[in-house]
Amino acid sequence: MQFWSRTLYIIFLVGFTIQIQAQELQKRLALSTPHDAIWVHLYYLQPENYEPGLSATAFIGGDSTQRSEWAIKLKQILDGEGLFVQMNLLPREADFQDSVSKKHYYTPFPEQLPEIYLERIDSQWHYSSESTKDIPELYRKVYPMGTHRLVSFFARSGSEKFLGISLWQLAGLMILVVLGIILHLLFSWFLRILIKYSSRSIETIEHYSDYVRKIAKVGSLYLLIWVLKIFYPLLQFPAKVNMVVQTIFKITLSILLMLVLLRAIKLFAAYLRSLSARTESRMDDQIVPIVEQILKIVVIVVALLNILHLLDFNVTALIAGVSIGGLALALAAQDTVKNFLGSVMIFTDKPFQIGDWVEGDGFVGSVVEVGFRSTRIRTSDTSIISVPNGSMANVSVTNKGVRQYRLFATNIGITYDTPPDLIEFFIKGLKEIIIHHPEVANDDYYVYFNDLASSSLNIFMRCYMKAPTYDDELRIRESIHFAVVRWAAKLGVRFAFPSSTLYIEEIPGQVSLAPTYKINPDLLQKKWSEYFQQFDEETSEDHSGQ
Numbered sequence: 001m002q003f004w005s006r007t008l009y010i011i012f013l014v015g016f017t018i019q020i021q022a023q024e025l026q027k028r029l030a031l032s033t034p035h036d037a038i039w040v041h042l043y044y045l046q047p048e049n050y051e052p053g054l055s056a057t058a059f060i061g062g063d064s065t066q067r068s069e070w071a072i073k074l075k076q077i078l079d080g081e082g083l084f085v086q087m088n089l090l091p092r093e094a095d096f097q098d099s100v101s102k103k104h105y106y107t108p109f110p111e112q113l114p115e116i117y118l119e120r121i122d123s124q125w126h127y128s129s130e131s132t133k134d135i136p137e138l139y140r141k142v143y144p145m146g147t148h149r150l151v152s153f154f155a156r157s158g159s160e161k162f163l164g165i166s167l168w169q170l171a172g173l174m175i176l177v178v179l180g181i182i183l184h185l186l187f188s189w190f191l192r193i194l195i196k197y198s199s200r201s202i203e204t205i206e207h208y209s210d211y212v213r214k215i216a217k218v219g220s221l222y223l224l225i226w227v228l229k230i231f232y233p234l235l236q237f238p239a240k241v242n243m244v245v246q247t248i249f250k251i252t253l254s255i256l257l258m259l260v261l262l263r264a265i266k267l268f269a270a271y272l273r274s275l276s277a278r279t280e281s282r283m284d285d286q287i288v289p290i291v292e293q294i295l296k297i298v299v300i301v302v303a304l305l306n307i308l309h310l311l312d313f314n315v316t317a318l319i320a321g322v323s324i325g326g327l328a329l330a331l332a333a334q335d336t337v338k339n340f341l342g343s344v345m346i347f348t349d350k351p352f353q354i355g356d357w358v359e360g361d362g363f364v365g366s367v368v369e370v371g372f373r374s375t376r377i378r379t380s381d382t383s384i385i386s387v388p389n390g391s392m393a394n395v396s397v398t399n400k401g402v403r404q405y406r407l408f409a410t411n412i413g414i415t416y417d418t419p420p421d422l423i424e425f426f427i428k429g430l431k432e433i434i435i436h437h438p439e440v441a442n443d444d445y446y447v448y449f450n451d452l453a454s455s456s457l458n459i460f461m462r463c464y465m466k467a468p469t470y471d472d473e474l475r476i477r478e479s480i481h482f483a484v485v486r487w488a489a490k491l492g493v494r495f496a497f498p499s500s501t502l503y504i505e506e507i508p509g510q511v512s513l514a515p516t517y518k519i520n521p522d523l524l525q526k527k528w529s530e531y532f533q534q535f536d537e538e539t540s541e542d543h544s545g546q
Helices: 002-029 034-043 052-058 064-081 129-142 148-155 167-198 208-235 239-276 283-310 315-332 334-349 420-436 470-491 521-545
Strands: 118-121 124-127 357-360 363-370 374-378 384-388 406-414 440-452 457-465
Touching (some): 034 052, 034 064, 034 118, 034 124, 052 064, 052 124, 064 129, 064 208, 064 239, 208 239, 334 363, 363 384, 406 420, 406 470, 420 457, 420 470, 457 470, 470 521
Antiparallel strands (some): 118 124, 357 363, 363 374, 374 384, 440 457
16 A cells, blocks of 8 residues: 555656646747747757747748758857856846847847847847848858858768767868968968068068968968868857857967967068168168067057957956046056157157267267157266157257268467468468368368467368268378368477577577578478478379279
8 A cells, every 4th residue: 555655646646747848849839938949948958958839939930941050050059159158147037128229139149149139029029030041141151161061961961980989070170280281381382482572572581481481371371260160160069169160260260360460570570671771861871770679569468458358258347447546557557658759759850860860858879769759868978878869859969970061170380480471381281281172162161370379379270071970070181181281280380388498699600590591482482382282192092092
């Protein structure tokens, strides 16, 4: 008796459980919530519960065959894209409303598949008619190039499994591996030819072949992953697996694209360096590496943001936080921002170039480097001065490096006992030195007897030397000095120096110590011709040797 009572009790529980499940199933088939509609669609397309007819009840419009086709294709779209539906997060409210449109709409994947959404019609939730119209097009996008025709064929190809994976899926993986190796070789060869053809105008730059080879290598990997991403959904792995694999594909594509752009930037920078080497401006050589670094930073930042987005990080909040932090940092580092803006002004206006000799408030020297923060100047004793670019942009800077001519100015002091005629002839010779010198501008010069100093008769001499560099200035100045000294020695003109001289012109019984001069015009003219003939020959030889 006890046995029969227990048996009846178990039968009662089983029947009650079946009745409860039937009621729950009937409730879900009623499609009263978005959760029920999606559950019905996906549950009856699982291998253990495969009933496309029941799954098709989540769709409206068309006949039963069309609705079943829509249900199957939509699930294959979700699986191929790796979009896994988390049932516990689906809304269970019958009167659910979209927060934006305030209508009875629900979009399972608003970012990835905004075209697919459910709507409530007569107290039941179904995939909208607009969504069913987009399913064929979405299906061709997920399985492009005719691969959508192979999906159903592969899905029916055998049920044997090894380690939980169908044999046709393992065969497909092996085919993809072999195909990937072949495509990698083909893509590398093709990209090398394509890059060389499109950039043949810059193939003269240094290490051009290395740049092309590196770009082609990474570019071929990018194309290979892109092709594998297209064909991988054909294998029909579960949505959870596809979700991980598709994310890996997308992250890998982002990284490879970043590497391609970085290597292309290197090639572009090498081309810019070759162009800057042909120009006279030396500032271009300093700008090229800065432009290269800026482009690299932009590419890396964009790639990182895209990867974070693929990993479901809130990039918008991250950017907003970085912007607020950047503002606070900018307020705390106003001098740094000021120096950066000063750098922009220097690179824009180009007040000086690398190697120019500049003078300013507290600095004198040759420009060595212009960076984002400061300008480095080497002084005459080879010390390095770092001047903040913010200060450099706000002070008057004298750029002596752009001078085409450099000033030569001096006072030549001769002794007081020099006769006037000899002084006049000496001055005339100084003018000829300037006129005959090949590296002195002879259209703007001054040579005058302009001062009776305390211990000398001063002759002012000023002219402009054609000296683009400091070395040229010293060399030309030296040649003028030698010419003046030789001309004075030729005439017997003595240079004065600060001194006190006591002349006792006459002492009884001794000859007068005062110098005497005998001026012979013919002799002076002869000395003139001899000296300036020799001077012209010497200066011509010096100039031709430079």
